[in-house]
Amino acid sequence: MSKNFLQIHPNDNILAALQDMKKDYVVHFEGKSFPLKNDVTAKHKFALQDFKVGDPILMYGALIGKAIRPIAQGESITIDNVVHASSDYNVGEQQSTWVAPDISKWKNSTFNGYHRADGSVGTANHWLVIPMVFCENRNVNVLRTTLLNALGYETAQDYIIDTEVLVSQYKKGASAEDLMAAPIIKTAEDIKQNRTFPNVDGIKFLTHDGGCGCDRGDSDTLCNLLAGYITNPNVAGATILSLGCQNAEVKILEAAIAKRDPNFSKPLHILEQQKSKSERHFIEEAVKKTFLGLIEANKVTRKPAPLSKLVLGLECGGSDGFSGISANPALGYASDLIVALGGATVLSEFPELNGVEQELINRCESPENAEKFASIMRAYSAKAVSIGSGFENNPSPGNIKDGLITDAMKSAGAAKKGGTSLVKDVLDYTERVTKNGLNLLCTPGNDVESTTGLAGSGCNVIAFTTGLGTPTGNPVAPVIKMSSNNALTERMKDIIDFNTGTIITGEDTIQTKGEELLDYIIEVASGNKIPAAVRLEQNDFIPWKRGISL
Structure with missing residues (x-):
């Protein structure tokens, strides 16, 4: 491979620039020598031959465009001289063989994952909080505020600033010097060690703008998508918040879960606000049931699994x-x-x-x-x-x-x-x-x-x-x-x-x-x-x- 350009497939009639190339640079390729007609920026392509209007442009061995004006050998391929074109396709004979790469290096390899009752294996262990309809987004956000910090899932990149330390010391009468000297940095590792449920990687809140006021097909699709998340091997269980009157009905969600996993056994707590005494009682019940679900989720630990359990x-x-x-x-x-x-x-x-x-x-x-x-x-x-x-x-x-x-x-x-x-x-x-x-x-x-x-x-x-x-x-x-x-x-x-x-x-x-x-x-x-x-x-x-x- 040239350090300056590349022909990706033997049938390609354009070349890809691997680095910036100046006008008049002489390209030497398979017995051909020609100068570039203009500067060509890295990542862009230039013509390996002359093109007439309508000529096919090939890259990766496939039709990727057609010339809309004459293009000279060595000229840049741009939106000004090429338009999209693709080949038609038909169903015919299918390929039946494939030569697999050498996998001997990983023959006995495993990964440590979370084994689920349906035989799948997770690479993470999350609890979900999901609204059936956008009307419940606010309540989901209330749960987020209520649960994350209290259970040790503060948002963390490499660290967070713990201002509660300053508040606490201020209330105790600390001096300005003491406040400046107070350690208020918490690292991601510190936060993880303080989690109430160390085997639960996170509580995830999936807000959205669907569930009602849209095509019924969209609501059904949403229910199927949410069922896919609940049955995903990286999920230990879920709290579902339903208003009660939306198009995305709980029974549709439950049927979608059963279709994916007929023996579904993960903890699943479904709450309907219109059946609750008040919003306060609704939130209170959601917090308590989520906490109970997290207790169950925390019982699952990582164990070796074959690489055949990866779904990439x-x-x-x-x-x-x-x-x-x-x-x-x-x-x-x-x-x-x-x-x-x-x-x-x-x-x-x-x-x-x-x-x-x-x-x-x-x-x-x-x-x-x-x-x-x-x-x-x-x-x-x-x-x-x-x-x-x-x-x-x-x-x-x-x-x-x-x-x-x-x-x-x-x-x-x-x-x-x-x-x-x-x-x-x-x-x-x-x-x-x-x-x-x-x-x-x-x-x-x-x-x-x-x-x-x-x-x-x-x-x-x-x-x-x-x-x-x-x-x-x-x-x-x-x-x-x-x-x-x-x-x-x-x-x-x-x-x-x-x-x-x-x-x-x-x-x-x-x-x-x-x-x-x-x-x-x-x-x-x-x-x-x-x-x-x-x-x-x-x-x-x-x-x-x-x-x-x-």
């Missing part, structure tokens, strides 16, 4: 022109390792699979899954077109600025997160992962809505690649933030957990980084490493209302 969500956001070259394929290799070890991985964000549908269809193990994937993709695309949009509108201004100029280009790189293994199952939004191997899950391209959906389908850890940086996290599944480039890792090291930029600079390969990533995932799953999104309490939760979200 594959996510990206704030992507750049390096994402599909470093972070995504490294994650894809780790995905292949987990699949080979008997675990499950989940590739989401269907708008960002536009242009690579045929590859994924061919990798589906059954015709039924291939047809389901194609059907969902066509329906999603048609709905976007019907409201005057389309998948071609997916790339954000940040994506375009950093080299991802068409949705098909973005998608071809995003799909690399799914590695090369066969597709074992195709899931619609909120459907639960039940098969080991690679799963495809329909979620929107919106980072938080998609990550929310991954946890709702049962992921117990999520790997999230980024080239521009994003603080997105999840309330129940630890989110590992992966950087595609060294500069981002240095600039936003407070939110980045794992750097793959060394693939770009040549110190590492996709394989070595993928193996290193799996080791890191095991440490996170065991509670030995705490990702930044968890430490910073980036508990993002946005249910998808099944509208067009690109």
Whole structure:
């Protein structure tokens, strides 16, 4: 690989700049020599040949655009000379074999997790407080204020300032000198040691704006999503606050839980405000029942579990022109390792699979899954077109600025997160992962809505690649933030957990980084490493209302 540029696939007719390149720089590639027609910024692409209007542009071996004006060899590929284009797809014969990577290094490896009655294993142990409808958000926030500090779950990054020490000493008549000398810093470790329930990693409060006043289908979807969170292996139990008259009825939630886990046995406390004597009594009962639930949750401790119990969500956001070259394929290799070890991985964000549908269809193990994937993709695309949009509108201004100029280009790189293994199952939004191997899950391209959906389908850890940086996290599944480039890792090291930029600079390969990533995932799953999104309490939760979200 040249230190300056890269051809990703042998069929590509454009090259990717790995670092800034000046006009008139002479490119030498496979017997061709030509000067750049303009400055090319790192992450962007330039023409390997001359293009006429309408000529296809290929990257990752896939159609990612068409020329809308003549493009000279050595000229930058931009939104001014290329428009989105993608290949059509059809369900045909499916691939039946796959060569798995070498997993001998992890043959006897385990992670320390929380074993659940349904056979799943959590990488964390959380209690949930959930409103059935937005009317209960205020009461959920009252519970948050009431419970967190009292039980030792103060918001903590690396430390917090304990002003109660100053208040206490002031009331005792302390002098200004004494107040200045008072120790008021509490570290994260101090806080954890003071928890009433040390085996409970957190109490998570999932407020939202749904449950009523919307399409009944949205309410049903919300109930299914909440059921997915309650049955997620990282959840020990939940307190549910219902008003009583909302569209998102408790009976719909209970049916959704039973569908996912017919023998559901986690502690679940459901309270209805309209049946309570008063709001005060309602809150009082919620606090007491939550406390009793936490007592039960605290009885569960970490124990060894095989790596086949990992359910890894594959996510990206704030992507750049390096994402599909470093972070995504490294994650894809780790995905292949987990699949080979008997675990499950989940590739989401269907708008960002536009242009690579045929590859994924061919990798589906059954015709039924291939047809389901194609059907969902066509329906999603048609709905976007019907409201005057389309998948071609997916790339954000940040994506375009950093080299991802068409949705098909973005998608071809995003799909690399799914590695090369066969597709074992195709899931619609909120459907639960039940098969080991690679799963495809329909979620929107919106980072938080998609990550929310991954946890709702049962992921117990999520790997999230980024080239521009994003603080997105999840309330129940630890989110590992992966950087595609060294500069981002240095600039936003407070939110980045794992750097793959060394693939770009040549110190590492996709394989070595993928193996290193799996080791890191095991440490996170065991509670030995705490990702930044968890430490910073980036508990993002946005249910998808099944509208067009690109």
